[in-house]
Amino acid sequence: MEKYNHKKIEEKWQKKWDKEKLYKTSEAPDKPKYYVLDMFPYPSGDGLHAGHVESYTATDIMSRYLRLNGKNVLHPQGWDAFGLPAENYAIKTKIHPSVTTKKAIATFKQQMKMMGFSYDWPRELNSSEPQYYKWTQWFFLLLYKNGLAYKKKAKVNWCASCQTVLANEQAEGGVCDRCGNPVAQKELEQWFFKITDFIENKELTPQAPLLKGGRGVKETSGLLEGLDKVDWPASTKAAQKNWIGKSEGAIVKFSITNNQYPIKSKNLNDQKYFEVFTTRVDTIFGCTYCVLAPENKLIQELKGRINNWPEVEKYLETAKKKTDLQRMETKEKTGVRLAGVDAVNPFNGEKVPLFVADYVLVQYGTGAVMGVPAHDQRDWEFAKKYDLPIVEVITPLRPPLKGGYGGLKEVYTDDGVVVNSGEYNGSTSAEARVKMVDWLEKQGLGKRQINYKIRDWLVSRQRYWGAPIPIIYCEICGAVPVPEKDLPVELPTDVDFMPTGESPLVKSKSFHQVKCPVCGESARRESDTMDTFVCSSWYYFRYSDVNNNKEFASKQMIEKWLPVDLYVGGAEHTVLHLLYSRFFTKVLHNLGYIDFDEPFLKLRHQGIILAEDGRKMSKSLGNVVNPDEVVGQYGADALRMFEMFMGPLEDMKPWNTRGIVGICRFLEKIWKFKDKKLYDCQGGDCRIKESGLPRLVHKTIKKVTEDIDALRFNTAISQMMIFVNFAAKFESMPRAAMEKFLILLAPFAPHLAEELWSSIKSPLPPFVKGGGKSIFEQSWPKYNPDLVKDEVIKLVIQVNGKVRDMIEVSAEISEESAKKIALASEKTKKWLENKEVVKIIFVRGKLVNIVAE
RNA sequence: GCAGGCGUGGCGGAAUUGGUAUACGCGCCAGCCUUAGGAGCUGGUGGAGCAAUCCAUGAGAGUUCAAGUCUCUCCGCCUGCACCA
Secondary structure, three states: OOOOOHHHHHHHHHHHHHHOOOOOOOOOOOOOEEEEEEOOOOOOOOOOOHHHHHHHHHHHHHHHHHHHOOOEEEOOOEEOOOOHHHHHHHHHHOOOHHHHHHHHHHHHHHHHHHOOOOOOHHHOEEOOOHHHHHHHHHHHHHHHHOOOEEEEEEEEEEEOOOOEEEOHHHOHHHEOOOOOOEOEEEEEEEEEEOHHHHOOOEEOOOOOOOOOOOOOOOEEOOOOHHHHHOEOOHHHHHHHHHHHOOEEEEEEEEEEOOOOOOOOOOOHHHOOEEEEEEOOHHHHHHOOEEEEOOOOHHHHHOHHHOOOHHHHHHHHHHHHHOOHHHHHHOOOOOOEEEEEEEEEOOOOOOEEEEEEOOOOOOOOOOOEEEEOHHHOHHHHHHHHHHOOOOOOOEEOOOOOOOOOOOOOOOOOOOOOEEOOOHHHOOOEHHHHHHHHHHHHHHHOOEEEEEEOOOOOEEOEEOOOOOOEOOEEEEOOOEEEEOOHHHOOOOOOOOOOOOOOOOOHHHHOHHHHEEEOOOOOOEEEEOOOEEOHHHHOOOHHHHHHHOOOOOOOOOHHHHHHHOOEOEEEOOHHHOOHHHHHHHHHHHHHHHOOOOOOOOOEOEEEOOOOEEOOOOOOOOOOOOOOOOHHHHHHHHOHHHHHHHHHHOOOOOOOEEOOHHHHHHHHHHHHHHHHHHHOEEEOOOOOOOOOOOOOHHHHHHHHHHHHHHHHHOOOHHHHHHHHHHHHHHHOOOOEEEHHHHHHHHHHHOOOOHHHHHHHHHHHOOOOOOOOOOOOOOHHHOOOOOOOHHHHOOOEEEEEEEEOOEEEEEEEEEOOOOHHHHHHHHHHOHHHHHHHOOOOEEEEEEEOOOEEEEEEO
16 A cells, blocks of 8 residues: 655645645634634744644644534734844844845745644735734823823843843843843933732723623723633732732831931821831830831931941942843841941830841832731841841731740741730731831821732833834924824834844934924934834733734624633743733723733743753754654654643653654554545444444544543544554444544644545545535534443442452442442452451442442 | 642552542563564563462651552752742
């Protein structure tokens, strides 16, 4: 027989599918929709890597499976084409980023076609093209007009190597996530998006038009609460919550002594004071000192009263010089006492020393803390170093006092019972927190407060290869948004993109110098571009209506296709992209553009595929698996199945080149099904020669169906292997069994399945005049529940929980006869000698357990 | 430190509600076909033991007739955040 020639078969069907537009999104009105989305890739020069293949195969299987199940499936692909790598490459080689990007896209697309991914290519989008970024700019204006985009001078993360500002999210851990260099702080005018407005649930804006056919939602769920209604990995939800960093506590006013006013004054206005934020008011009686952050403005205000100013000033200088990275590296606490000024605890009027120390961060809370050494790790360390008193005010419920009262051996940070705290003694921590804040509010000395770690999103970049920010600065009118009719603000091509710290766009005169849209006087354009994460925060809307030049997408198309039903992509986007996209969706909902407020209903991350040596694949290590080579040698179907068979989608797995031969053997075995004699089995006169096969077919349908639904592709493939190993033994097969099996196989190995389908349908194969339909136009098989159950089972017989015998019996066996058989078993008898049967457990269809003593 | 997750053969991994631990695949072993070779075919393959049997799901305890699965303690690994008050 003919050899299995994967190259010939795969190319043949890819061409035919393309020609017949088999993947064009079906819009049949009677079918339910399903939107399966991949995170659109950044088209790097390296082409597709093993991780891309993994997640795109998973979504391709889902898409093909859902189409076979009668769904209208939207499965698009596009390019996240703006970004620093192309620009950096351009700086090195002088080749324009649009050229390298175009080339990279061509490679990606060709490789995706080679893999047989069933994308609806007419919906392809490219975020670096004007017809796309016109709408990115439109989104900027939408946010601007609604007070959600603003400019402010801010201390920002500045990467000296990339010569640009970074978002907090791109400067995690104090290093640039592009180049790894330490990030410095710089004061600059920057654009921000007000993501902090959407942390908690939010009433719809009054101008939000009532949505026709809307779901009547009056509130936009916040970035925190919205997580409760989506099917996302627990780790991703946790990471987002963590990033938002909500903490509930209280603001407490501490007054500052100056010898002129009474220590405890009812009227704080005639006295200097500062505020601290704490989540543990219940520990406040244990406060033995307070700390201001070095950047806290109060220090300068107190200058005249600080007796050791030179020493303080020196400390402030050193702190200023430290980068955030250095501050974090040295966990050793340092600080200087502000001599001559003390803080006063509002609860007990006690004077405590006031320090400046850089372990207190100016950007969080109030930039000042109360020090409670007994019940806070950092305060404990600080107090030990500077020999400050440690006062125990919380005691654990149990075990009782460690080391006794006042003699704390170690810091105790849990909740407990309040002691040493006057009228609050005996309360639990939780009770005390309530009572104490009530008192503070009544006295005007503090209030409840919720703090978040998340900051507004810094979106401006001093870079060329991004979407220009559509703002014009006029000396008379100030910052003026570009009128919508003038969008897009196109990226000029006559630009030198060597980085100078200023946006390269400043140097393009045609771009930079414009007339003010309001007064007509000469003005200048904003020369910064937007963070690429802005482009990727809304692209999933665009696929629904990719050619619309009046709106980012029409209301009808959004209603038809959104939200995304299944989203698959890398875990590196747990915070950035996914949080920003949720923010954009919530803005649209809040302004009444859409009637849902979460963009991605179900999210999964593919696990990283490691190199054969167990390390990460990387060009420098030379251990990268190249999909082109693998496909050349083994075929696209083999690569698709192998990556799915390696293990659970979400797990990290090492590549193993030898392992792929298992899949090849499997595919070869299926290929040999071509030689099987098929026979029809209709009427009652058909005797199945292949004993056990019909049951196995139905079991396989059940298992494969359930596994695909749960994205467990590895076990679906195992089940197909079991079927193939069994069926390979016979020379013939019922036609229906063959057809059903091929349809199950089709989402995984589309080319081979279509080829065999065509051969069993001869002389009327698909895609010929008068021929039948493609395997992808068939229906997913249903299993017969009666055939899924076995007629005969091996009944396990246990004595005291240990397996002692197995007997073949009817699956329907009654409890009574099962017990009888169990007790009659020769093997069992031996284990019951000199013992008395206490009871017998029967599990239907599984086992009998004899309990004997 | 905080949060999320994981730990099963030589390896990748199976094991719906607690009910035959190690499915499927790789590798390995034996045989076959072959001058030879393996991306061929057939069979075998957790460990110990001649055997009956015993021991095995990171370690230890608990609940149960029955634990990879549930509970507690400990150890190790991964991922994210981190001087966040």
